[in-house]
Amino acid sequence: MIRILILFCFISSVSCDQKLSTRYVPESSGNINIVNVVMSKTNWDGNLGEKTRDFLGQEYEGLPLDEPQFSVKYLEPQLFNGFARQSRNIIEFVKDTIAKFTLYSDMYARPQVVAKIQGNDSEEMEFFLEQNEKLIKGVFIENEIKEKSRRISKSLSTAKNIQKMFDIQMKYPSAYKVVKDTTNFIWIQKSILKGHLNLIVYSIPEESIGKNISKKITGIRDSIGKRHIPGRLKGSYMITEKAYRPYFYKTQLLGRTSYLTKGTWEVANDYMAGPFVNYLISDTLKKRWIAIEGFAFAPSISKRDYMFELETIIKSVSFN
Secondary structure, eight states: OHHHHHHHHHHHHHHHHTTGGGSOOOBOBOOTTEEEEEOOHHHHTSHHHHHHHHHHTOBOTTOSSOOBSSEEEEEOGGGOSGGGGGBSEEEEEEEOSSOEEEEEESSSSBSOEEEEEEESSHHHHHHHHHHTHHHHHHHHHHHHHHHHHHHHGGGBOOOOHHHHHHSEEOOOBTTOEEEEEETTEEEEEEEETTEEEEEEEEEEEGGGTOSOHHHHHHHHHHHHHHHHOBOSSTTOEEEEOSSSOOEEEEEEETTEEEEEEEEEEEEETSOOEEEEEEEEEEEGGGTEEEEEEEEEEOTTSOOHHHHHHHHHHHTTOEEO
16 A cells, blocks of 8 residues: 555656646546546456445435445446546556556546556456555545635635634635624525525534533534524424434544534424534634534435535635
């Protein structure tokens, strides 16, 4: 694994040092979270193809119904040319007497990541796939976050509500409009074809968190929902769905201790539900936690890419 990481870093650094911008490559294309898989039809129908589909099809956490992390487009090697090479994320399986795994940056288009797996047979290629699943997935996700951020930056909101109240900044599209701006709470929303996407920001005093953070986050969410996020009917409000336990992780954002919670919300006393992603970020300088949450209401349609947008926006946060 160390050799593979070094090779990837070397390829990336050489690309920068030699300024490959002098070598023309077209812009990469395609919707967010799509991976092109190139391998022989025999392997695609066999064990190697099944393992590749299972790996890329791992569920996107926190959605009401299972959706894959990536959508897969299969290509036979003879069709892998021209426009087909402009996908941002590619896994190419090549039969070769030299067995190896290599990551390439901007090989056929820009930005692009190509994971190339070579082996004398399907078993050798399967071995390299299994050994590097985590690396490949991480690089593809990072590549998609960068691309989504680039698209968002084309029309950024100039509103200063969040910055003025919390002394932080987030990059989000101008399509998001303020729904509520009150003491220690801001809610912005974007309309979509069948529903809306939402982002809320609030702060919590440092001493009010203490231990058992995972249990306290759902309680805090529910109290915020009751106070600030009403449903359609009188007396209804947003809460954490009780039937499913949320995913919970201790992580870091901007080098700060953070807690990530993904799950589903519902409306007490009404029939509305959807996914949410919540980041609780430590701000020791001001002795507080900043909570930033995205949630979607999009009944009867896929929600993966909507939640990916919300999480990308949250990860753009910076502390003044």
